[in-house]
């Protein structure tokens with residue numbers, strides 16, 4: 001079964017189309033990519049959103065966090081991905097400490113947009129609102145990122161599930177509402193209880209893309225290496241290897257798309273629960 005409407009094959013995805021998918025209750029499919037070959041394959045198979053993630057610090061560069069990644073490296077990989085893509089919506093991750101002031105955020109976001117991104121993503125809550133407003137006013141669409149924000153691994157004290165207590169959940173919901181009010185047009189939710197993922201998705205007009213945030217987000221994203229079983233070491237709970245049960249990359253991506261669209265992924269074993 002193909003979820004890609006062939007008549008829409010070459011109609012590029014836009015933020016309006018992603019809003020429409022949420023409104024219609026159709027799940028949004030997303031994977032990370034870092035090069036033209038995988039980006040082209042995912043694009044042709046119907047993946048709707050390709051995230052050039054700063055997770056490239058881990059999976060490409062071999063670091064143990066995303067902190068060493070530079071804006072130049074993000075721009076390079078964004079340009080590589082953009083050359084492979086005809087249809088998918090491309091989001092470029094702003095790396096660690098590249099948006100500590102509004103002026104820096106505008107300069108670095110412009111570089112990602114000029115490298116081929118259609119939106120930039122930044123980690124954090126209400127403190128980013130002024131920045132989100134300015135970027136949006138300058139024609140730079142913003143995706144927020146709440147919950148486990150890996151660029152803050154050192155202040156969080158590790159890669160830990162967030163929003164497990166009622167107070168912590170309330171804070172994340174408030175941050176989500178604040179980002180939307182400031183103009184954010186998409187929101188990534190990472191490693192939070194499924195109940196909170198559902199609550200935030202319901203409270204917002206904009207789509208949410210979950211990674212370890214439960215089945216009720218508007219869509220799902222995985223790091224491509226994780227979805228293809230290339231995760232060395234202990235896998236986070238939200239990771240599923242789609243290659244092992246299928247045997248080829250194309251079949252693995254097809255299964256990922258089918259399971260996200262049908263709601264079969266994420267299953268309870270990929271999800272977190274509140275306290």
Ligand SMILES: Nc1nc(=O)c2c([nH]1)NC[C@@H]1CN(c3ccc(C(=O)N[C@@H](CCC(=O)O)C(=O)O)cc3)CN21
Pocket residue numbers: 054055058059066148150159160161191223225226231235236237238
């Ligand atoms: N390959 C890869 N996949 C990712 O999803 C990913 C990266 N790299 N690099 C950047 C961040 C780091 N991420 C991580 C890393 C580890 C966990 C993890 O081990 N989580 C525990 C939670 C344990 C707890 O709350 O105490 C888990 O069991 O899933 C989660 C997200 C997500 N991102």
Ligand SMILES: CC(C)C(=O)C(=O)O
Pocket residue numbers: 032051052053054055056093188190211221222223
């Ligand atoms: C895991 C996703 C959401 C991300 O931010 C990344 O790949 O860098």
Ligand SMILES: [Mg+2]
Pocket residue numbers: 053054055066093
């Ligand atoms: Mg990232």
